[in-house]
Amino acid sequence: MTFSTSSRLFVLVRATGAKRVVEVGTAIGYSALWMALALPPDGRIVTIDPDRERTARARAFWKEAGVSDRIEVRNARALDELPRLDGPFDLAFIDALKPEYEGYLAATLPLLRAGGTVVVDNLLWDGRASGAVAADDASTNAIREFNRKFVKHPSLDATILSVGDGFGIGVKR
Numbered sequence: 001m002t003f004s005t006s007s008r009l010f011v012l013v014r015a016t017g018a019k020r021v022v023e024v025g026t027a028i029g030y031s032a033l034w035m036a037l038a039l040p041p042d043g044r045i046v047t048i049d050p051d052r053e054r055t056a057r058a059r060a061f062w063k064e065a066g067v068s069d070r071i072e073v074r075n076a077r078a079l080d081e082l083p084r085l086d087g088p089f090d091l092a093f094i095d096a097l098k099p100e101y102e103g104y105l106a107a108t109l110p111l112l113r114a115g116g117t118v119v120v121d122n123l124l125w126d127g128r129a130s131g132a133v134a135a136d137d138a139s140t141n142a143i144r145e146f147n148r149k150f151v152k153h154p155s156l157d158a159t160i161l162s163v164g165d166g167f168g169i170g171v172k173r
C-alpha cells in the first residue's frame with residue numbers, strides 16, 4: 001500500500017459517505033488508519049487479519065492517531081470470519097491473499113448494502129496480470145481470473161482503474 005492508494009481510499013470513504021467499513025487484510029494498519037480518518041465520528045471499521053503481531057503494531061499506530069475507538073480487529077482468516085460478521089457495510093476493502101480474492105468477494109457481497117462499494121487492491125499485480133511482465137504463479141493466475149469475473153460480475157457495476165498497482169472499484173446493484 002502506497003501513500004497514493006491510501007489517499008485514494010481516504011477520498012473514496014469521504015465521497016461515498018461510508019460509515020461502516022469492512023477490510024480484509026489489516027497488516028500494520030496503514031489503510032485502516034486512512035479510512036478511519038475519513039469516517040464520521042460514529043463511523044466504524046471491522047478489519048480482519050490472522051497475524052496478531054502485525055495487528056498489535058496497527059493498534060499502537062491507531063492509538064497514537066486517536067482513531068482506536070473506530071476500529072475493531074478480528075484475528076482470523078477472512079474466509080472463516082466474513083460469514084460471522086453482521087452487515088450491512090457501506091464499503092469493503094480487499095487486500096490480502098490473491099488466490100482467495102474470489103472467495104473474499106463472494107463472502108463480502110452479502111454483507112454490503114445495495115449501492116455499497118467494494119474496493120480491491122493490486123489488480124495490475126506489477127504488470128503480471130496483463131502479461132506485460134511474464135508470470136505463471138498461483139497469485140498471478142488468480143488475479144487474472146478475478147479481474148475477468150470482477151468487471152462483469154452480475155451483482156456489480158465494476159471497473160479496474162490502472163492507477164497505482166491497480167484499483168478495482170465495484171458498486172453493488
Ligand SMILES: C[S@@+](CC[C@H](N)C(=O)[O-])C[C@H]1O[C@@H](n2cnc3c(N)ncnc32)[C@H](O)[C@@H]1O
Binds near residue numbers: 024026032079
Ligand atoms: C498487503 S497486506 C495488507 C495491507 C493493508 N491493507 C494496508 O494497506 O495497510 C496483506 C495482509 O493480509 C493478511 N492475511 C494473510 N492471510 C489472510 C487471511 N486468510 N485473511 C485475512 N488476512 C490475511 C496478511 O497477514 C497481511 O497482513
